[in-house]
Amino acid sequence: MPHLERIKYKPIPVRELLLEMKNLSELMIDLAYSAALFNDKELAEDVMELESRVDTLAYLLEMQTMIAARDAEDAEALIGVSIVASAADKISDAAADIAVIVLKDIGVHPLVTQVFEKVEERLMRVKVDEESIIVGKQIGELGLVAKMGVDIIAIHRNKDWIINPKVKEKVKNGDILIARGAPSGIKEFKELAEGKLRRLED
Amino acid sequence: MSKRSRKQFEAIVEQLVELKDTSELMIDLAYSSLLLNSRELAEEVYRLEDYMDKLHTDFELLVLSSKSKKEEAKGFLGLIRLGVVTEKIADAAAEISEVILRGIEPHPVLKATIREAEETVTHVSVTQKSPLINKTLRDARIPEETGMWILAIRRGDKCIRPKPDLKIELGDVLIASGYAEGKEDLKKIASP
Numbered sequence: 348m349p350h351l352e353r354i355k356y357k358p359i360p361v362r363e364l365l366l367e368m369k370n371l372s373e374l375m376i377d378l379a380y381s382a383a384l385f386n387d388k389e390l391a392e393d394v395m396e397l398e399s400r401v402d403t404l405a406y407l408l409e410m411q412t413m414i415a416a417r418d419a420e421d422a423e424a425l426i427g428v429s430i431v432a433s434a435a436d437k438i439s440d441a442a443a444d445i446a447v448i449v450l451k452d453i454g455v456h457p458l459v460t461q462v463f464e465k466v467e468e469r470l471m472r473v474k475v476d477e478e479s480i481i482v483g484k485q486i487g488e489l490g491l492v493a494k495m496g497v498d499i500i501a502i503h504r505n506k507d508w509i510i511n512p513k514v515k516e517k518v519k520n521g522d523i524l525i526a527r528g529a530p531s532g533i534k535e536f537k538e539l540a541e542g543k544l545r546r547l548e549d
Numbered sequence: 550m551s552k553r554s555r556k557q558f559e560a561i562v563e564q565l566v567e568l569k570d571t572s573e574l575m576i577d578l579a580y581s582s583l584l585l586n587s588r589e590l591a592e593e594v595y596r597l598e599d600y601m602d603k604l605h606t607d608f609e610l611l612v613l614s615s616k617s618k619k620e621e622a623k624g625f626l627g628l629i630r631l632g633v634v635t636e637k638i639a640d641a642a643a644e645i646s647e648v649i650l651r652g653i654e655p656h657p658v659l660k661a662t663i664r665e666a667e668e669t670v671t672h673v674s675v676t677q678k679s680p681l682i683n684k685t686l687r688d689a690r691i692p693e694e695t696g697m698w699i700l701a702i703r704r705g706d707k708c709i710r711p712k713p714d715l716k717i718e719l720g721d722v723l724i725a726s727g728y729a730e731g732k733e734d735l736k737k738i739a740s741p
Contacts, residue, residue, distance in 0.1 A: 365662045373576070376638065380569065383631060427648040428656050431583065434641040438576065441637040448627045455631060456624030458555075459562050 354406040361415070361428060364408040368435040370510040371401050374501055375442035378525065381470035382449045384460050390472055393503065393525075394446035400508075401439040408432045470500070470525055471533045477520045478542030487514030494547060497528035497536045557615050564608045565628065568635040571601055574701055574710045575642035581700060581726060582646050583655045584663040587670045593701070593724065594646035597708050601639040608632050671697070671732045675721045676740040687713040695734035697727035 375397050382390035412429055416422045448455065475482060481489060491497045502509040502516070503523035509516065518524070526536055538544035575597050582590035609632060617625050648655065675681055681689050692698055699711040703722040709715065717723075723739055725731075 362658050362661050365658065369580070369662060376573070379634075383627070423653070424656055427583075427653045428658055430648050431645055431659060434579075434644045437641040437644075438638055441634045441641070444634050444637070445631065448630050453623050453627045453630070455627035456558075456621065458558055459565070459624075459628065 354403055356410050357407055359407060359411070361408060361411050364404050364411065365428065365432055365435070367510075368401055368404050368408065368432055368439075371397050371404075371508070372435040372438040372442070374508075374510055374525075375401070375439050377470055377500070377527070379442040379445035383445050383455050385469065386449060386454055386460075387472075388449055390470070391446040391449035393472065394442050395450070397508070398439050398443040398446075401436060405432060405436045469530055469533060470527050471537060472503075472523055472525050473537045473540040475518055475520060475522045475524060475540050476542040479540050480542075480545060480547070481518045481540060482520050484518055485514060486512055486516050486518065489518075489547065491526075491536065495528065495532035495535050497526050497532045499524050500527050501525040554615065557611075561608070561611050561615065561628065564604065564611060565631060565635075568601065568604055568608060568632055570710050571597060571604065571708065572635040572638040572642070574708060575601070575639050576645075578700060578724075579642040579645035580663050581670070582649050583659050585670050585726065586649065586655055588649055589672065590670055590700075590724075591646035591649035593703075593708070594642055595650065598639055598643040600706055600708070601636060605632055605636050670700070670724065670726045671735065672703075673723045673725070673735050673739040675717055675719055675723065677719060678741050679717075679719075679739050680741075681717045681739060682719050684717055685713060686711055686715050686717065689717060691723075691725070691735065691738075692727075694738065695725075695727070696731035697725040697735045700724045700726055 375394050378390050378397075379394045381387065382394060409429070409432070412425050416425050447453075486499055491499065499512060500510070501524075502512050502518075503525070504519065504521075524540060526533060528536065535544065539547065575594050578590050578597070579594045581587070582594060609629060612625055612628055612632070615625070681691075686699065701724045702709045702711060702715070702717070703724065704718065704720070723735070725735055727735075
């Protein structure tokens, strides 16, 4: 049995909770498909971690809507919020189902990857090395989209996830970056973040 | 793998890609239906849900009818499971759109979450004289010309995600969102 922690009420606005659930569930779907197609266990682990986070958010949101509803009219107005939150939770569960395919070594047929690679961009996770020239730089000033067709869609920093980081966000040593792009650009970006590529060409 | 089974395999993957794309499109459309309080979009999600059911059945039959070797069985199981996931995502999208179909006024919190915007959704058919026919979406420059953003393209009973390389065809229905003024501009170039 995994240890499931007891969730205590926290006064976080419903809007914030729902926004995070929506963003995370969408990120998880992308991460999970990439994990399955490229048999990437680390990505699959990230998905599982995010899934338990979304579960926690779902509890908190449910508590918050319960408190907010004082009468029948409130309940009718808030039911939509509950339904949408539960849908986001189901989407994150679906992403976890994909991650399980990877973690339990079921895998998808290797030929799928060949076919998908032609049509799909892929996601990749990379840990930023202290030697990398991107440490301390703002995402915007790197110009990754123009230079290698790569977009940083999330940063995993310590226990936090920053989804769709702003252009002013600085890359830190030890960040785990989730990047999206065509296979060649992604490969180049990985070398850059790991400090193997020392120059960003225009 | 023989040529024939390779071909069959590509058909399987092609269907999987369509399941995946359709389910993701449904999520986008479902959230947009909430944002814009649009019954039309919510109904579109519902129609797509039916389409997904059919697609998913075809996909499973195709996977089951391919003769796989014993050592390949796991890989095929993985494919079946991916198909099931797309179905679950589609169901979640349908649940979101149900809020609108039941006539529940979207709570301000929902709109604030999805995006604050004064936008409308419009459906426009591409008719014979349209200059858009045979152009890719990239070349058509619809957002630049009209201020309307293409959410999806309906072609027969399919609904396609708008990718830059996609060619617009006669009879396509463009589903777009944007400010009300853009609606007329889009009509002018799609159904002149």
